[in-house]
Amino acid sequence: MDRIETMRAFMAVARDNSFTAAGRRLGLSTKLVSKYVRHLEAELQTQLFNRTTRSVSLTDVGSAYLERCRPILEQLDELDALVRERQGALAGPIRLTAPTGFGSTRLPAALLPFLKQHPDVELDMTLTDSRVAIVEEGFDLAIRIGSLRDSTLIARKLVDMPLVLCAAPEYLNAHGRPKDPRALATHVCLVNNNQVDLNVWRLRAGGREHAVRHRATIQANSPGALARLAEGGLGITIAPLYTVEAALDSGRLERVLPDYETDVFGVYALYPPNRHLTRRVRALIDHLAGEFSR
Amino acid sequence: MDRIETMRAFMAVARDNSFTAAGRRLGLSTKLVSKYVRHLEAELQTQLFNRTTRSVSLTDVGSAYLERCRPILEQLDELDALVRERQGALAGPIRLTAPTGFGSTRLPAALLPFLKQHPDVELDMTLTDSRVAIVEEGFDLAIRIGSLRDSTLIARKLVDMPLVLCAAPEYLNAHGRPKDPRALATHVCLVNNNQVDLNVWRLRAGGREHAVRHRATIQANSPGALARLAEGGLGITIAPLYTVEAALDSGRLERVLPDYETDVFGVYALYPPNRHLTRRVRALIDHLAGEFSR
DNA sequence: ATAATTATGTACAATATGGAGATAAATCGG
DNA sequence: CCGATTTATCTCCATATTGTACATAATTAT
Numbered sequence: 001m002d003r004i005e006t007m008r009a010f011m012a013v014a015r016d017n018s019f020t021a022a023g024r025r026l027g028l029s030t031k032l033v034s035k036y037v038r039h040l041e042a043e044l045q046t047q048l049f050n051r052t053t054r055s056v057s058l059t060d061v062g063s064a065y066l067e068r069c070r071p072i073l074e075q076l077d078e079l080d081a082l083v084r085e086r087q088g089a090l091a092g093p094i095r096l097t098a099p100t101g102f103g104s105t106r107l108p109a110a111l112l113p114f115l116k117q118h119p120d121v122e123l124d125m126t127l128t129d130s131r132v133a134i135v136e137e138g139f140d141l142a143i144r145i146g147s148l149r150d151s152t153l154i155a156r157k158l159v160d161m162p163l164v165l166c167a168a169p170e171y172l173n174a175h176g177r178p179k180d181p182r183a184l185a186t187h188v189c190l191v192n193n194n195q196v197d198l199n200v201w202r203l204r205a206g207g208r209e210h211a212v213r214h215r216a217t218i219q220a221n222s223p224g225a226l227a228r229l230a231e232g233g234l235g236i237t238i239a240p241l242y243t244v245e246a247a248l249d250s251g252r253l254e255r256v257l258p259d260y261e262t263d264v265f266g267v268y269a270l271y272p273p274n275r276h277l278t279r280r281v282r283a284l285i286d287h288l289a290g291e292f293s294r
Numbered sequence: 295m296d297r298i299e300t301m302r303a304f305m306a307v308a309r310d311n312s313f314t315a316a317g318r319r320l321g322l323s324t325k326l327v328s329k330y331v332r333h334l335e336a337e338l339q340t341q342l343f344n345r346t347t348r349s350v351s352l353t354d355v356g357s358a359y360l361e362r363c364r365p366i367l368e369q370l371d372e373l374d375a376l377v378r379e380r381q382g383a384l385a386g387p388i389r390l391t392a393p394t395g396f397g398s399t400r401l402p403a404a405l406l407p408f409l410k411q412h413p414d415v416e417l418d419m420t421l422t423d424s425r426v427a428i429v430e431e432g433f434d435l436a437i438r439i440g441s442l443r444d445s446t447l448i449a450r451k452l453v454d455m456p457l458v459l460c461a462a463p464e465y466l467n468a469h470g471r472p473k474d475p476r477a478l479a480t481h482v483c484l485v486n487n488n489q490v491d492l493n494v495w496r497l498r499a500g501g502r503e504h505a506v507r508h509r510a511t512i513q514a515n516s517p518g519a520l521a522r523l524a525e526g527g528l529g530i531t532i533a534p535l536y537t538v539e540a541a542l543d544s545g546r547l548e549r550v551l552p553d554y555e556t557d558v559f560g561v562y563a564l565y566p567p568n569r570h571l572t573r574r575v576r577a578l579i580d581h582l583a584g585e586f587s588r
Numbered sequence: 589a590t591a592a593t594t595a596t597g598t599a600c601a602a603t604a605t606g607g608a609g610a611t612a613a614a615t616c617g618g
Numbered sequence: 619c620c621g622a623t624t625t626a627t628c629t630c631c632a633t634a635t636t637g638t639a640c641a642t643a644a645t646t647a648t
Binding site: 312313314324325327328329332346348349350 | 593594595596597
Binding site: 080 | 339340378380
């Protein structure tokens with residue numbers, strides 16, 4: 001058995017806490033993943049996981065091993081990619097994380113030409129609306145929207161993303177259409193709790209900014225989920241345009257206070273400064289900047 | 295095929311410039327080494343070696359690959375050793391180089407108890423009297439005798455090693471026994487050309503130092519070889535005690551100018567400062583210091 | 589010029605691999 | 619609380635891969 005393969009199997013199980021999920025990720029049967037990990041444990045003469053029939057957790061040795069084998073396998077991937085890149089082609093893995101909404105709408109369209117042009121690049125994309133520790137979790141690149149929290153990363157602006165204040169006609173017919181930002185205080189507000197300041201929406205008109213304080217009646221960490229809830233008539237939300245533009249076009253959502261300007265979020269590519277930026281990651285960032293600037 | 299195994303085979307061939315020598319080093323047949331390297335080249339889709347039927351050399355890609363896979367495999371060895379050491383035992387490879395004479399006499403006796411006590415330590419010992427680039431050639435530890443040249447390494451004194459001026463009775467009967475250091479100038483002198491100052495031997499008596507200039511009629515980089523040549527009656531040599539003490543005891547060699555003191559060389563353990571000194575290397579150095587201080 | 593050595597191709601017996609079927613245990617849903 | 623479902627693993631086995639043996643070609647040494 002190939003040691004590299006068994007280590008990858010181990011890492012996948014550790015990541016997903018599941019042999020079955022790891023098998024899905026790796027394209028291997030659960031039996032084979034199980035066999036690989038047992039083989040690695042036999043070679044190392046130690047137990048890497050505690051297991052029951054329905055759950056898996058790392059032992060202390062397993063945690064220590066995981067921490068150390070991750071960079072080794074990354075270097076190996078880099079080495080393979082280097083050899084292939086010396087032959088001219090971009091190659092190797094790119095581990096990318098992005099918000100679910102953006103990552104399942106605008107981003108795939110932007111990625112497609114790049115991936116077609118570079119078939120040896122292996123994209124591993126994780127969509128999540130939770131905060132992600134980019135370096136610790138082994139990502140090469142993260143797409144982030146809105147205010148940035150982690151200043152240790154390099155941020156490159158890809159595009160501006162306007163927010164849109166909107167609600168379903170059903171909701172507005174029942175509760176009235178606010179004529180003034182202050183009126184929002186009496187409405188049900190659906191709030192993205194990934195944002196820095198949960199309870200304040202900023203609106204501008206005639207050169208004046210209104211920092212509207214409202215009650216965050218419903219909150220979630222997914223702007224897409226909030227948009228769907230707004231479509232369902234639960235209340236008013238403020239969401240990035242990409243999550244609601246289809247609903248606006250079809251009439252399922254209406255703009256609220258359309259004469260007011262909302263914040264514009266930046267869409268950023270984030271990557272760690274101390275990681276040697278590989279050619280392919282650099283190339284992808286440049287490509288995305290080009291795609292979104294059109 | 296195991297990627298790690300194929301990479302190790304590749305590295306061994308690169309090191310020895312020979313599939314046959316690599317096979318001997320690894321305990322594999324030449325055919326298998328050849329097969330492994332070809333498999334690696336197929337996986338990477340590149341040529342790592344240029345070959346004729348009797349010679350091997352690295353391609354440019356092969357050189358670049360070698361440079362990068364060495365630390366990866368070292369880290370993997372470290373990782374395996376770490377897992378075993380967590381179970382309490384010192385484990386993993388120690389790559390040691392030492393001079394041939396010392397390395398085949400005093401050193402093995404000193405190493406033996408350590409290796410018996412730590413069966414999971416895998417000693418890889420290279421004896422050479424040539425200068426060795428310790429870091430570049432992948433050694434963890436070098437034993438050196440005499441003046442030190444490379445100040446970037448940490449040197450720990452293990453023991454003092456006196457030099458002995460001596461010749462065979464056959465030579466001395468034929469050419470006379472020098473009564474004074476200056477008389478050496480008329481003798482055949484066998485000189486270790488690893489030493490800094492080839493043509494000067496330093497002798498001391500009555501508080502006075504005599505820097506004896508002589509002609510280096512015969513020179514070699516092996517004190518053991520010089521000792522054997524002196525035993526054969528070729529001339530006078532000055533050699534570390536360990537290379538000649540058996541011949542002195544048996545009468546095959548005699549001390550020359552025995553009332554004069556010679557230089558005392560230090561025996562040093564040298565290791566790189568920037569390499570994280572593993573527990574087992576540290577333990578070995580401590581052990582050797584203890585052995586030689588008795 | 590011949591012998592020895594090195595690297596490799598081909599064939600094949602031996603061994604390992606990966607899948608299938610079955611089992612045991614934990615968790616979920618009714 | 620019980621049955622169904624899911625997960626992890628064991629055992630068996632057909633298939634694929636491995637590592638060795640024999641042979642070949644080419645280079646180097648004697």
